[in-house]
Each structure stands twice: as C-alpha cells, then as structure tokens.
Amino acid sequence: MISFLIIGHTASTDASFSLNDLPGAGGRMDLLCRAIGSSLFLSHGIRQNITCDILLLGQPHPGRIIRFSGNEIRNLSPDERNIASFIKKGLAIPAGKKFREAGPGLSCRTGTLADMLTEQKYAVLDESGIDIRKVPDEDLPKNFLLSDNQNFSDDEKNCTAHLPCFSLGPAIVHADHAITLLLNEIDRRESGWI
C-alpha cells in the first residue's frame, strides 16, 4: 500500500461549502480534489493500492482528516466536483479521534499533522529534496506528505525536518502533478521499466 497525505491549509471543514466555488468558499478545495484524483485514477480504473488522506485546516473545525481508500471506494469520478461531493459526505458525519466510515472507502477523523506523523513514517515531497529518480528502491518509502499551494508553516517544518525529502524535477509543480510523477516512478520500478 502507498499512501499520500496532503495538507489543505485553508480547506473548509464545513460540509456545506459550495460545489460551485471550490477555490474560494472551499478554501482551495479544487487543489485537494485534483490531488485525490491524481493519486487514485488510472485511465480506466482506480489504483487499488492507494490511500489518500487530506488534512483540512480551514474553519470552522480545523483538523479534519478525510481518507479515500482505493480498494474500497465506489462511484468516484475524476472531476473535481464529484470528488468534492465525497469530501462533503466525509465532513458531514460526526468526527472523533479514530477514522469512522462515511461510505465505502471514505472515512473521517479529527487529527493534526503531528498525530499522523506519530502514527506512520512519511517522506516529504518538496522541491528542496533529493531527485526521486536517484533514490534507490530500498530507500523509497510508502507514505508521502505534500503541502497544497502554501509552503509548510514553521510548525509543520519543525515537525517534518527529520523526514526524508524527495523532489520530482526542476520545476515547482502543483501537488497533484507531483503525485502523478511519483506514481509514475513507482509504476516504472515495479514493472521493470527502469
């Protein structure tokens, strides 16, 4: 299993955010939707071995985590609006400290970045890291942390300073593009294309 965790610094935690304004009222929810799409979708199917978590830090309940599980999710389409409707479903259930199911392959909990880092070992995807193509297979972890359009905050930097950090290329790209590039590198290694 491979997992992603994407921080949405301004992403709404109010289940009633408008599907007609994902960047504004949703707090750049569009970006998170595309990141979920990139992590889960193949041309004609869903990647079964992926879990994609988004950490929503916007108001009114900063610190909600929504999990999409590729092997269980049903009826997800790759357009932003459809993915956002799943996020709304996740936000609509009462959230506690453990993941609670909001539907097949969709669950929600409360939590912080520090919580997630305690529970699982991550590598950071960031332009400051080592070129992913040069990382030996045995050093490539299975869990990856990304930020949205904002840089990591000082607190987040302190939390993640000890983590391995990988770069996908010379250009600074959106989180969803970084995920596509990482999965391609993993696909290639697993299929002997390198």
Add this chain to the structure above:
Amino acid sequence: MISFLIIGHTASTDASFSLNDLPGAGGRMDLLCRAIGSSLFLSHGIRQNITCDILLLGQPHPGRIIRFSGNEIRNLSPDERNIASFIKKGLAIPAGKKFREAGPGLSCRTGTLADMLTEQKYAVLDESGIDIRKVPDEDLPKNFLLSDNQNFSDDEKNCTAHLPCFSLGPAIVHADHAITLLLNEIDRRESGWI
C-alpha cells in the same frame, strides 16, 4: 514552443453547456479542463512556452478548436470550472477557418484533426509508443497529440499511423497525467537533471 492537441470526442460545442455538469452536459469537458491545466500551470505561474489546443467533436458544431496560449492568457485559474468558463468564451464567438481571438491568449477556429496534422508535425502520446525516457533529445518533437478517455477512432488512427508515438510509462493514465509526465521529462532535459 511546445504544443498539445487533445481530442475531446464528445466535448460540447454549445457555449451554453453547464459549468455544474462538465462530465455529462459538457461531454467530458472536465477531462479537457484538467489537460489544459496540466499543460499550462506551474506551482506559482503559467508555462509561457506552451500552447494547448483542444479539438471539440461534440454537438452541435463538431470541429471547434480552442487554443490557450501560455504567454498571453490572463486570469486563468487551475480549477476545472474556471478553465471551462474560458472554453465557453471561446465557443461563444463566431468561428471561421482561422483562429480568431476570444480574449488574451484565447482563440477559436473550426477545423478537423486532418487540418491540424497538415499544418503541423505531431507525435502521438499513447501507451503503445516507445518509452519517452529512451527517446534521444533530437528525436523529441515539440507538438504532441493525445486522445481523451476514448481511444482514437479508426479514421483518427488512419490519419496518425505515420506519426512517431511515445509512451509515458507502464500504466495507462489520463491525458492530463500524460501531459504532466511529458513536461517533467522535457523540464529535466532542459535543466540537465538527466
């Protein structure tokens, strides 16, 4: 300059398609929006050296081409809804056989795949091609043709059979993901990362 041409086999050519239903009423317009986004957006800016054309083959006027020019486009945001609103603007102007401006960096014309192939030399991005990482710099063209979620039709295959064909990896991915992978390969070569 690098250019993309993406065929939207069912994409609406009626400027009044609903922004609330890009996959259905728009005829998988969501997919084209993401392809435009992947071709143009960096994390904090627009790729100035990219032109992205979409060939819309849906009703009521199949054969509209909308061009997004990275060096001139203004106020474009990466969310599907915003990009779709530019496509609507492009479709709203009267179209002739030559590109006509619908706004800065946005233009529209009528045309077919055969027209485009006559005017410019393309390579096809398709899973059946040669691994892009193995293509020498001198064999890497500047113009790339992709299909949407549908395979190339028989007519399109006949038109493109003589073109070089490149694959991005072992997994069959969405058009927008293929564009991201291709641009990363070009970025790496131009920056000496390979």
